[in-house]
Amino acid sequence: MTTWHIKSNQSWKPCANRSTSLTGLSEVSGSNGFLIIEANGGLNQQRISICDAVAVAGLLNATLVIPMFHLNSVWRDSSKFGDIFDEEFFIYALRNNVKIIRELPEEILERFDHNISNIVNLRVKAWSSPKHYLQKVLPKLLELRAVRIAPFSNRLAHAVPSNIQDLRCLANYEALRFSRSIRLLAERMVDRMVKNSSISGGKYISVHLRFEEDMVAFSCCTYDGGDEEKREMDIARERSWRGKFKKHGRIIRPGVIRMDGKCPLTPLEVGIMLRAMGFDNTTSVYVAAGRIYRAGKYMAPLRQMFPLLETKETLATELELAPFQGHSSRLAALDYTVCLHSEVFVTTQGGNFPHFLMGHRRYFYGGHAKTIKPDKRKLALLFDSPHIRWENFKRQMQEMLHHSDLKGSELRKHSSSLYTFPMPDCMCKQVEARKADSNVTVVS
Numbered sequence: 001m002t003t004w005h006i007k008s009n010q011s012w013k014p015c016a017n018r019s020t021s022l023t024g025l026s027e028v029s030g031s032n033g034f035l036i037i038e039a040n041g042g043l044n045q046q047r048i049s050i051c052d053a054v055a056v057a058g059l060l061n062a063t064l065v066i067p068m069f070h071l072n073s074v075w076r077d078s079s080k081f082g083d084i085f086d087e088e089f090f091i092y093a094l095r096n097n098v099k100i101i102r103e104l105p106e107e108i109l110e111r112f113d114h115n116i117s118n119i120v121n122l123r124v125k126a127w128s129s130p131k132h133y134l135q136k137v138l139p140k141l142l143e144l145r146a147v148r149i150a151p152f153s154n155r156l157a158h159a160v161p162s163n164i165q166d167l168r169c170l171a172n173y174e175a176l177r178f179s180r181s182i183r184l185l186a187e188r189m190v191d192r193m194v195k196n197s198s199i200s201g202g203k204y205i206s207v208h209l210r211f212e213e214d215m216v217a218f219s220c221c222t223y224d225g226g227d228e229e230k231r232e233m234d235i236a237r238e239r240s241w242r243g244k245f246k247k248h249g250r251i252i253r254p255g256v257i258r259m260d261g262k263c264p265l266t267p268l269e270v271g272i273m274l275r276a277m278g279f280d281n282t283t284s285v286y287v288a289a290g291r292i293y294r295a296g297k298y299m300a301p302l303r304q305m306f307p308l309l310e311t312k313e314t315l316a317t318e319l320e321l322a323p324f325q326g327h328s329s330r331l332a333a334l335d336y337t338v339c340l341h342s343e344v345f346v347t348t349q350g351g352n353f354p355h356f357l358m359g360h361r362r363y364f365y366g367g368h369a370k371t372i373k374p375d376k377r378k379l380a381l382l383f384d385s386p387h388i389r390w391e392n393f394k395r396q397m398q399e400m401l402h403h404s405d406l407k408g409s410e411l412r413k414h415s416s417s418l419y420t421f422p423m424p425d426c427m428c429k430q431v432e433a434r435k436a437d438s439n440v441t442v443v444s
Contacts, residue, residue, distance in 0.1 A: 003344055004370055004405055012367030012409075012427040014173065023081035028099050032107060033141040035062040036119060040070035042077075043084070043329040043336070045153055047176065048419065052143055052156040054098050054171040055164045058346070060138050066091075070151065077322035077329045084163070084329050086177050093175035096166060099226070108146050121148040127157045128236060130164060148276075159414050161306035168418055169426035173363050178333050181323065186337035189315045192222040193338060193360060196308060197284035204284035205274075208335075208357075210264045210349035211298060213288040214240055228358045259386075261376030262285035265348045267292070267302035269357070275305055276390075276397035284308045286315070286342060288335035288353075290328065340364070345435055346372045355420040363422045366407040 035057050050067050057064035066081050081087055091100045104116075112118040122137055133156075141147050149155060178186065194202040216223070217236035223229060237245045245252065245287035257263055265273075274283075285306045292299055303309050312321065312334050324330045339345050340356055347354035358369040382388060382396060384397065412421035423429075 003380050004368060004408065005399065011430050012362075012423050013430050014363060014426065015169075028096060030061065031063040031099055032061045032138065033144070034064070034065055034146040035060065035141070036065045036104075036116065036148045036150075037067050037152035038148070039067045040151045042352065043332040044176060044356045046084075046329070047172065048154060048352065048358060049152045050176060051171040052080075052154075053152060054094060054100075054175075056133055056137075056156055056162070057100075057381050058097045058167045059133055059164055060141055062141060063101055065104055066102050067099065067152075070219060071115070071385050077327050079327050079329050081395040082179065084179060084182070086179050086183075086335060089177060090175050091383065093181075094171065098223070099171060104146065110300050112146070116148070117189065119146050119148045120144060124149050124152075124155045126154045128155055129157050130160050135153040138309055139430060145159075155344050158417055169422065170249055172419055173308075173360070173422065173426055178337065181329060181423075182333045182337075185316060185320055185324075188339050189312065189334060192315050192343045192371055193284065193310060193342075196310065197281050200343075203343035204286055205344035205346060206271060206286040206288060206339040207274075207278065207346040208348060208354050209267060209287050209289040209292065210268060210351070211266060211292050213293040214290075215264050215349065216293050219257065219263055220245065220252045220254060223258055223266065240333050258380050259377065261378075261380060263376075263380070265376070265379070268297050269379070270346070270348055271305040272383075273379065274393045277372070278398070279306075279400045281305060282308060285310070286338050290331075298367040342352045344370060344372060346374075348374070355417065359418070359420045359422050363426065367427060368425055369410075370408060372401060372404045373407065375403070 007013060025181065035053065037053045039053075041049075046069060048069075053064055053067055056062075061434075066087060069077075069080060071078060087102070091102075094100055123142060124132070124137065128283065137147065137149075147332040154253065162398070177183070193204050197204040213236050217233045218241070225232070236400070254263075271441065274285075279285075283306060285308065286300075287309060289311065316334070321331075324334065340360055345354075345357060345361060347358070354371070354373075358371050358373075361369045361371060378400070382393060409423075411423050412418055412419060412425060418425045
């Protein structure tokens with residue numbers, strides 16, 4: 001509760017004009033054609049594709065068809081848009097800005113023999129500019145009346161005109177919400193976390209723990225499992241990334257990777273870090289993760305340090321989770337929501353999940369991410385130092401926590417994403433000027 005030192009005289013809030021689509025303005029009319037995109041990757045990679053597609057559709061004055069999801073070899077989730085997101089609300093919330101439909105009209109389908117793969121697929125390079133879309137994609141759209149862009153991952157530049165950024169803001173922070181089934185269970189899980197955190201006034205911390213088998217395998221880091229671990233990791237790497245790690249000339253140096261701060265933190269390392277930062281054994285902790293590698297062994301010390309530890313498997317019943325099993329994106333959406341409402345969020349490995357969460361937390365909490373983002377290079381040095389004393393380690397962790405606090409209200413740089421840094425594109429500064437007899441709020 002005393003982790004953050006947010007300046008009381010300055011905060012940010014969502015800009016009023018961002019939510020105009022939720023009022024009674026007239027719906028967008030006219031269209032240059034139909035835009036079909038394919039979102040690939042996990043939950044938040046799909047989210048990038050969806051929000052960028054809204055922006056591109058607005059730029060081209062195109063009608064966006066509800067995005068299709070590509071079945072990823074790693075995520076292996078067959079969910080469709082409406083299984084994860086509230087499709088009806090998405091269409092309604094954007095109705096004044098971009099026209100969105102569930103399916104192509106019959107006359108367009110007839111033109112392409114009812115086979116979407118017959119529609120020309122335009123290969124757009126990653127981080128393409130609005131100029132590229134207007135010069136290369138728009139003419140094809142006007143000529144053919146329907147175009148596809150697949151894959152559509154990171155296909156729009158970070159730096160675009162403000163009217164295009166506005167569409168990204170509106171899509172991500174206002175229009176794109178989870179499906180009703182996900183929202184209902186996630187709300188119950190948040191309520192249970194709050195109830196379990198009575199000692200700290202209903203406040204809890206959440207940790208995004210990236211120590212699943214696939215993550216450990218992909219990192220090429222070694223832990224303490226010896227030959228058995230090596231065999232399991234080789235199998236996992238070959239299963240998900242066939243031959244990628246066995247290419248001729250590729251040299252893997254686990255020690256160098258660790259010193260570069262790129263190894264997933266173990267549950268034990270996360271626990272030691274948090275205890276040194278001042279979180280004691282009465283702290284309620286929610287761990288957001290997939291299936292932890294050798295969970296029985298690696299999770300035991302973290303549970304011992306934080307007895308009030310919960311996961312989605314302990315917070316929700318087996319019956320409640322049953323409809324979500326086998327669907328990694330829906331399970332990730334549950335984790336996402338519980339983390340969003342925590343007092344402190346701890347990211348341990350990077351990736352789209354924490355990047356989107358930091359953005360959402362800034363959007364909802366006055367511009368401050370309330371996120372601990374540890375310096376993993378420094379952590380590797382400290383953990384591997386044989387002579388470091390606990391008091392020295394604690395001091396270093398307190399400095400790391402302070403650094404996260406300072407970075408909490410960071411503004412977006414030219415090359416950064418507004419999905420992580422919503423200020424100043426999606427939020428407006430609010431300065432409170434205190435007078436003797438009244439409070440005056442000025443929004444700039």
